[in-house]
Amino acid sequence: xxxxxxxxxxxxxxxxxxxxxxxxxxxxxxxxxxxxxxxxxxxxxxxxxxxxxxxxxxxxxxxxxxxxxxxxxxxxxxxxxxxxxxxxxxxxxxxxxxxxxxxxxxxxxxxxxxxxxxxxxxxxxxxxxxxxxxxxxxxxxxxxxxxxxxxxxxxxxxxxxxxxxxxxxxxxxxxxxxxxxxxxxxxxxxxxxxxxxxxxxxxxxxxxxxxxxxxxxxxxxxxxxxxxxxx
Numbered sequence: 240x241x242x243x244x245x246x247x248x249x250x251x252x253x254x255x256x257x258x259x260x261x262x263x264x265x266x267x268x269x270x271x272x273x274x275x276x277x278x279x280x281x282x283x284x285x286x287x288x289x290x291x292x293x294x295x296x297x298x299x300x301x302x303x304x305x306x307x308x309x310x311x312x313x314x315x316x317x318x319x320x321x322x323x324x325x326x327x328x329x330x331x332x333x334x335x336x337x338x339x340x341x342x343x344x345x346x347x348x349x350x351x352x353x354x355x356x357x358x359x360x361x362x363x364x365x366x367x368x369x370x371x372x373x374x375x376x377x378x379x380x381x382x383x384x385x386x387x388x389x390x391x392x393x394x395x396x397x398x399x400x401x402x403x404x405x406x407x408x409x410x411x412x413x414x415x416x417x418x419x420x421x422x423x424x425x426x427x428x429x430x431x432x433x434x435x436x437x438x439x440x441x442x443x444x445x446x447x448x449x450x451x452x453x454x455x456x457x458x459x460x461x462x463x464x465x466x467x468x469x470x
Contacts, residue, residue: 242267242361242463243376244456245369248383249429250333250417251390251397253440253448257383258365260449261456262311268359269311272366272373273336275349277327278305278318280335290338297344305352311363330398330405330413337417340367341424361463367421370432379456380435383448389441390414 244267246258255271262269279300283290286299309315315324326332339345346368353373356362366373370380385393391411398405421429431437436455440448456462 240376241357241359242378242461243357243374244363244379244381244452245374245377245432245435246363246365246381246383246452247367247370247429247432247435248365249367249385249390249421250414251394252383252385253393253443253445254365254383256445257440257448257452258363259311259314260445261452262363264449264453265361265363265456267311268356268362269314270307270353270356270362270364271314271316272349272353272364272369274307274314274316274324274327275305275352276336276340276345277332278316278323279303279345279349280332280339281323281327282318283339284332284335290335293342293344296339296342300345300348307356328401329403333417334413337420341420341426343426346372346427367429368427370435371430372427375432377432378461379459380432381452381455382431382435382437383440384437385439385441387411387414387418 246254248254259269282303283296283299288295288299290296304319306317307314308317315322316327317323350373353364364374370377388411391407391414394414395407395410438451
């Protein structure tokens with residue numbers, strides 16, 4: 240079996256940035272599970288489907304093809320053959336993705352897609368249930384967390400850089416809604432996986448987050464060092 244690293248945690252805790260950097264450093268495949276959910280959310284929005292209409296959601300997503308490609312530094316998400324990497328990074332898509340993620344049928348489908356990616360080799364995956372549900376047998380499990388206010392400021396700066404107008408207060412409210420929905424959903428709730436190393440990134444910059452995660456990975460007895468670059 241391929242060496243698997245899972246990085247879970249709430250929104251804007253630093254999962255994506257850290258996972259991409261770690262995967263690039265180690266030469267591992269990078270899996271952005273959030274991007275897969277966002278791609279499905281984009282499909283539902285484009286179809287004009289209401290998230291609570293489970294039958295309509297299932298119909299809209301039936302036969303939808305998803306794929307991840309590119310390097311960790313420049314990952315690409317394709318939906319039905321179309322590159323949607325930029326289109327899925329909007330607050331509207333984020334909100335829909337969070338709502339879809341609470342649906343058992345949607346999660347079950349994404350779990351199968353994610354597990355199939357393991358065949359490509361050693362990987363670093365980030366999301367909310369990778370260590371608990373998707374890869375419960377992962378070699379290394381990490382859980383990143385940070386104070387809600389800090390996470391909101393991070394997301395606010397990210398949206399500003401992409402030219403998306405949204406107040407800091409609204410971003411914080413969205414973070415709170417997503418946290419509550421992710422932790423309280425009955426199926427695959429956000430939780431620290433058994434055996435996971437918890438890292439609070441509140442006072443860390445990106446380099447510090449990456450170094451902390453690399454230290455955990457490289458200390459593992461089965462770490463293969465495939466494609467490992469300088470730490």
